Amino acid sequence: xNILVTGANGQLGNEMRIIAEHSQDCYTFTDVNEVEGVxxxxxxxxxxxxxxxxxxxxxxxxxxxxxxxxxxDAAESNEALAEKLNAEAPENLATAMKEVNGLLVQISTxxxxxxxxxxxxxxxxxxxxxxxxxxxxxxxxxxxxxxTGCKHVIIRTAWLYSEFGKNxxxxxxxxxxxxxxxxxxxDQCGTPTYALDLAKAIEAVLKDYAAVRANYPYAxxxxxxxxxxxxxxxxxxxxxxxxxxxxxxxxxxxxxxNEFPSPVTRPSYxxxxxxxxxxxxxxxxPYWTESLKQCIANLKNEK
Numbered sequence: 663x664n665i666l667v668t669g670a671n672g673q674l675g676n677e678m679r680i681i682a683e684h685s686q687d688c689y690t691f692t693d694v695n696e697v698e699g700v701x702x703x704x705x706x707x708x709x710x711x712x713x714x715x716x717x718x719x720x721x722x723x724x725x726x727x728x729x730x731x732x733x734x735d736a737a738e739s740n741e742a743l744a745e746k747l748n749a750e751a752p753e754n755l756a757t758a759m760k761e762v763n764g765l766l767v768q769i770s771t772x773x774x775x776x777x778x779x780x781x782x783x784x785x786x787x788x789x790x791x792x793x794x795x796x797x798x799x800x801x802x803x804x805x806x807x808x809x810t811g812c813k814h815v816i817i818r819t820a821w822l823y824s825e826f827g828k829n830x831x832x833x834x835x836x837x838x839x840x841x842x843x844x845x846x847x848x849d850q851c852g853t854p855t856y857a858l859d860l861a862k863a864i865e866a867v868l869k870d871y872a873a874v875r876a877n878y879p880y881a882x883x884x885x886x887x888x889x890x891x892x893x894x895x896x897x898x899x900x901x902x903x904x905x906x907x908x909x910x911x912x913x914x915x916x917x918x919x920n921e922f923p924s925p926v927t928r929p930s931y932x933x934x935x936x937x938x939x940x941x942x943x944x945x946x947x948p949y950w951t952e953s954l955k956q957c958i959a960n961l962k963n964e965k
């Protein structure tokens with residue numbers, strides 16, 4: 663299969679590059695930003711004609727959209743740009759895939775939930791109740807994709823981290839190694855997601871699609887949830903980062919989220935129910951501490 667990856671220089675995009683190294687499929691990696699030493703084709707996914715042209719030239723069978731506007735706080739004052747990148751651009755990708763009878767794998771977020779006081783894992787068919795612009799625009803993106811009628815697998819994920827780019831894990835590795843004391847939010851619960859694990863789940867989806875792609879419509883089209891197994895707070899996440907990074911001398915203290923004012927209210931509980939993706943694609947999902955330990959070991963080996 664010919665597979666197009668957008669946002670290829672971000673966390674998940676870089677993990678998809680690792681997946682591609684061992685794949686028999688042909689991958690085209692695109693982004694609007696160049697990274698020295700990394701082969702990347704320029705593609706502005708807000709330009710429908712450019713997307714269609716790339717799809718035609720590379721004879722693309724499936725797109726994995728790793729591109730998004732992800733700055734949660736900044737989105738509150740940049741709603742038009744967030745809507746363009748998180749809703750209109752995915753619609754362009756869906757339109758292009760509809761025309762060639764291809765598959766769009768869209769990465770969405772747990773931020774489509776949050777306004778309702780959930781206390782059990784969120785299921786795919788729950789009504790979206792975003793608390794801010796970021797979650798709202800990502801929900802709009804899901805809706806626009808579905809409305810095109812293209813084959814699609816929308817995967818909502820949460821608390822993404824990796825060896826690449828800027829993320830919570832790397833930030834806390836640095837802070838717990840250099841600060842004598844640190845306060846971390848305890849009243850927001852979810853599940854960290856190691857981007858490599860998510861990339862492997864996407865690979866499973868693509869392999870499944872490759873086996874049946876002559877069929878239309880794709881029977882497994884729909885919305886799915888993926889994060890690592892387990893539940894924790896940002897405080898718990900930080901404590902485990904410190905432990906695996908051997909920086910336990912830092913005194914990490916739990917605190918309420920109101921000690922860190924933000925222009926948007928973040929979900930207090932956004933644990934995702936992963937039953938559907940596990941049963942549909944036969945995916946084994948590692949526990950969050952297992953994957954965190956692997957990521958930190960990789961980061962320490964890089965030094």
